[in-house]
Amino acid sequence: MFSNTFFKKMLAGMVVLTVFASFTQAQTRSSASQSRQQVDRYGLTAAARTKLAGAAYSLLGADKETLLLKSRAVRLLALDSSSPKVGVFVRGKVTRAQLEAIPGVEVRSRFGELFTVTVPIDALPALALLPDVISVTPARKLYPENDSARTDSRVPEVWQRTISTLPSYAGYSGKGVIVGVIDTGIDWDHGDFIDDATGQSRILSIWDQTLTAQTGESTPAGYAYGVEYTRTHINDEIDGTPAGYVRSQDTNGHGTHVSGTAAGDGSDTGDASYAPAYTYTGMAPEADIIMVKYGGGGFEDVVADAIDYIFSKAAAEGKPAVINISLGTHFGAHDGTSPLEMAIDNAVGQGKVIVKSAGNSGTTAADAEYIHAEGTVGVGDTAVVEFTVPSYTELPGAGNDYILLEMWYQGQDSLKVEVIRPNGTSSSATTGNSVGSINSDGYIGLFNADTGPNANNGDNNCSIEIWDQSLAGAPAAGVWTVRVIGDAVNESGHFDVWIAGINLGAAGTKAWFTKGWDDDEIVSIPGTSSGGITVAAYSTKTTFDSQDGNTYTYTSAVLHDLADFSSYGVRTDDGGSGLLTAQKPDIAGSGFGVISALSTNSGWVGSIEQNRDLTHLIMSGTSMSSPHVTGMAALLLQQNPDYTAAQIKDLLKRHARTDAYTGSTPSFKWGAGKADVFAAAGGTTPPAAVSGLNAASGSVKLSWNAVTADTSGDPEYISEYIIYRSTTPFFTPTPADSIASTTATTWTDTSALAVGDTSKQYVYTVIAVDDFGNRSAVGGYAGEYDNKLVKNTSSTSSTFISVVF
Numbered sequence: 001m002f003s004n005t006f007f008k009k010m011l012a013g014m015v016v017l018t019v020f021a022s023f024t025q026a027q028t029r030s031s032a033s034q035s036r037q038q039v040d041r042y043g044l045t046a047a048a049r050t051k052l053a054g055a056a057y058s059l060l061g062a063d064k065e066t067l068l069l070k071s072r073a074v075r076l077l078a079l080d081s082s083s084p085k086v087g088v089f090v091r092g093k094v095t096r097a098q099l100e101a102i103p104g105v106e107v108r109s110r111f112g113e114l115f116t117v118t119v120p121i122d123a124l125p126a127l128a129l130l131p132d133v134i135s136v137t138p139a140r141k142l143y144p145e146n147d148s149a150r151t152d153s154r155v156p157e158v159w160q161r162t163i164s165t166l167p168s169y170a171g172y173s174g175k176g177v178i179v180g181v182i183d184t185g186i187d188w189d190h191g192d193f194i195d196d197a198t199g200q201s202r203i204l205s206i207w208d209q210t211l212t213a214q215t216g217e218s219t220p221a222g223y224a225y226g227v228e229y230t231r232t233h234i235n236d237e238i239d240g241t242p243a244g245y246v247r248s249q250d251t252n253g254h255g256t257h258v259s260g261t262a263a264g265d266g267s268d269t270g271d272a273s274y275a276p277a278y279t280y281t282g283m284a285p286e287a288d289i290i291m292v293k294y295g296g297g298g299f300e301d302v303v304a305d306a307i308d309y310i311f312s313k314a315a316a317e318g319k320p321a322v323i324n325i326s327l328g329t330h331f332g333a334h335d336g337t338s339p340l341e342m343a344i345d346n347a348v349g350q351g352k353v354i355v356k357s358a359g360n361s362g363t364t365a366a367d368a369e370y371i372h373a374e375g376t377v378g379v380g381d382t383a384v385v386e387f388t389v390p391s392y393t394e395l396p397g398a399g400n401d402y403i404l405l406e407m408w409y410q411g412q413d414s415l416k417v418e419v420i421r422p423n424g425t426s427s428s429a430t431t432g433n434s435v436g437s438i439n440s441d442g443y444i445g446l447f448n449a450d451t452g453p454n455a456n457n458g459d460n461n462c463s464i465e466i467w468d469q470s471l472a473g474a475p476a477a478g479v480w481t482v483r484v485i486g487d488a489v490n491e492s493g494h495f496d497v498w499i500a501g502i503n504l505g506a507a508g509t510k511a512w513f514t515k516g517w518d519d520d521e522i523v524s525i526p527g528t529s530s531g532g533i534t535v536a537a538y539s540t541k542t543t544f545d546s547q548d549g550n551t552y553t554y555t556s557a558v559l560h561d562l563a564d565f566s567s568y569g570v571r572t573d574d575g576g577s578g579l580l581t582a583q584k585p586d587i588a589g590s591g592f593g594v595i596s597a598l599s600t601n602s603g604w605v606g607s608i609e610q611n612r613d614l615t616h617l618i619m620s621g622t623s624m625s626s627p628h629v630t631g632m633a634a635l636l637l638q639q640n641p642d643y644t645a646a647q648i649k650d651l652l653k654r655h656a657r658t659d660a661y662t663g664s665t666p667s668f669k670w671g672a673g674k675a676d677v678f679a680a681a682g683g684t685t686p687p688a689a690v691s692g693l694n695a696a697s698g699s700v701k702l703s704w705n706a707v708t709a710d711t712s713g714d715p716e717y718i719s720e721y722i723i724y725r726s727t728t729p730f731f732t733p734t735p736a737d738s739i740a741s742t743t744a745t746t747w748t749d750t751s752a753l754a755v756g757d758t759s760k761q762y763v764y765t766v767i768a769v770d771d772f773g774n775r776s777a778v779g780g781y782a783g784e785y786d787n788k789l790v791k792n793t794s795s796t797s798s799t800f801i802s803v804v805f
Contacts, residue, residue: 174284191268209295260597283631328524422478537591
């Protein structure tokens with residue numbers, strides 16, 4: 001396990017030094033031993049230190065090696081410079097001018113009282129000392145979540161599509177709606193993103209955050225990084241006038257696949273005999289697209305910037321927008337209070353929706369890949385969790401082999417945390433303290449709420465860093481133990497801990513909890529936000545045809561059942577209510593064996609997963625289920641651009657489908673059940689009956705109240721009102737009785753039926769028909785008899801009129 005180089009750097013034997021060899025702020029810090037007025041070496045009082053989340057405070061004075069390790073979890077920039085920077089969220093009642101008055105501070109996006117900010121590390125104390133700043137939190141790392149769907153969600157019923165040479169959509173197709181995707185980029189030249197009728201791109205813009213602007217290129221307005229490409233740039237590339245300008249590529253393939261699922265039109269095929277054009281159509285095939293290729297390796301602050309960018313672009317276009325985020329992390333409390341989650345809650349609203357994948361941390365008893373553990377202690381009690389590190393070949397250098405654990409417990413509790421290495425040596429810290437220790441089995445850094453309770457939720461956060469510091473060995477193979485002891489328990493004594501970041505060896509070996517594990521509360525952040533729609537994954541496909549000519553089967557997939565990788569809820573702030581106050585995920589979508597657009601710039605070309613039609617790719621993950629629901633939201637926003645995010649979430653949840661696989665819902669696995677956009681759009685529920693039917697004098701002039709809801713009380717969209725006429729009281733309308741239709745709420749009978757015609761009596765009723773052909777019940781009748789207008793708008797009772805027809 002250990003290299004000879006390591007033993008040359010250390011004395012023989014197991015050496016344990018309880019010092020901060022890799023932290024310049026070497027000494028143990030104890031907030032309990034300092035008065036509230038006493039300042040530390042950075043000029044910070046205890047109150048000011050509390051504003052700096054532990055991960056921020058630990059950056060101060062850190063050496064280059066330690067910063068490299070920290071960069072695995074937080075967004076650090078310019079590490080090779082004399083003034084490295086960090087991407088943070090600043091929360092507080094402050095102005096942009098106040099923040100930017102601090103030298104080196106750059107403010108980017110704003111979400112209410114939350115700002116995304118780039119700041120020199122040595123300027124962090126100045127931010128914390130601003131009186132109205134509440135918290136300064138480093139942006140944490142996010143990871144892509146990827147490991148016949150449309151029919152299962154009943155999208156074709158919503159489309160009402162016919163195909164001649166080109167498809168035509170009589171229903172909803174996302175037209176007039178923007179689908180924003182924050183991901184690894186997009187293959188802008190893929191036919192699924194080009195309007196076949198015009199030859200023009202459906203991509204409004206691409207913001208590639210990973211590029212640096214060259215001559216002739218520019219950053220988006222309001223941002224000083226990345227490169228923006230407009231639809232004009234993309235169209236020039238497509239028609240070759242000029243070509244070679246758009247440098248953005250999707251070399252990963254994840255973003256292209258996600259975009260195709262949400263909004264690809266399915267027109268591109270390399271083998272029409274196998275898969276004709278439009279076979280693999282996405283959910284909202286006529287929506288516009290905005291792609292943000294995230295930069296910095298995928299961190300929360302650049303994702304927040306992307307959200308701000310997309311919604312700002314949509315506002316400028318005057319269109320509603322839905323954003324897909326198929327990225328996630330386990331750095332955080334999983335209670336909806338991470339800065340990115342607060343940004344999402346502030347960003348969503350009328351015509352602005354965000355959809356997030358639940359995460360792929362689910363496991364089976366056979367695999368036992370548990371990333372979450374929990375326990376509860378009383379005063380003097382000890383809870384034990386263990387995780388096992390398999391054998392692996394360590395990487396050279398420092399900061400490359402690491403295990404990063406996130407523990408959270410309530411703010412009024414004081415818990416001692418001890419980490420024991422496989423060789424029996426250990427390191428421990430009580431609440432309010434931090435400590436580091438060097439050993440041949442790995443360096444341990446413990447930050448046990450050393451700056452006080454987290455300013456965003458009031459809870460304590462203990463970060464555990466185990467890594468290959470230059471004077472220590474790499475994390476050793478074997479069983480690692482975390483002991484949690486109750487020093488002072490004033491609340492519940494409960495704690496949760498996640499394996500949030502890990503890389504061991506070139507093969508990326510993982511470690512899993514083997515004692516104290518729990519398979520719930522593993523929805524990835526920002527999927528625990530209140531304002532977003534979080535999507536679990538289930539299987540609608542168990543086999544696929546590869547470009548190599550073979551057909552492959554997913555042996556672990558059970559058709560129509562939850563995917564084994566789909567992360568379970570609930571949020572950690574459920575307070576024992578389980579499913580009532582903190583339900584996540586919200587809904588489930590297809591995510592196992594999803595076929596969508598293939599990026600020709602990715603390594604998927606020529607792989608088994610490349611579909612037999614050559615232009616599409618099969619992938620699995622909640623990254624694939626999320627864009628299904630994103631596309632559904634686009635269809636609903638076309639139906640009503642004024643829908644709020646909360647209304648769309650409510651429609652999808654209340655009309656979710658349940659079956660033998662979902663069982664009773666809501667549940668911490670399925671949320672409300674399987675998403676059914678046809679039902680959510682009112683496709684199965686008839687309109688409420690017409691009310692207020694009235695007849696006016698002169699010719700028979702009918703009027704009635706507009707129908708705006710269905711029989712469930714959901715918003716309803718009426719395509720027409722059909723007027724029926726008969727000479728029979730309380731008649732049941734038949735097609736033969738239909739005499740007219742209108743989209744208005746008034747109609748005049750212009751036939752020769754003047755009031756006063758004593759030879760005939762006429763009775764009318766009106767039926768409402770919605771966009772899906774659902775018909776309302778009869779709500780009442782109106783008519784005339786010998787110069788007398790009669791009406792009844794309540795029921796077909798025998799007291800309908802006082803004269804006989």
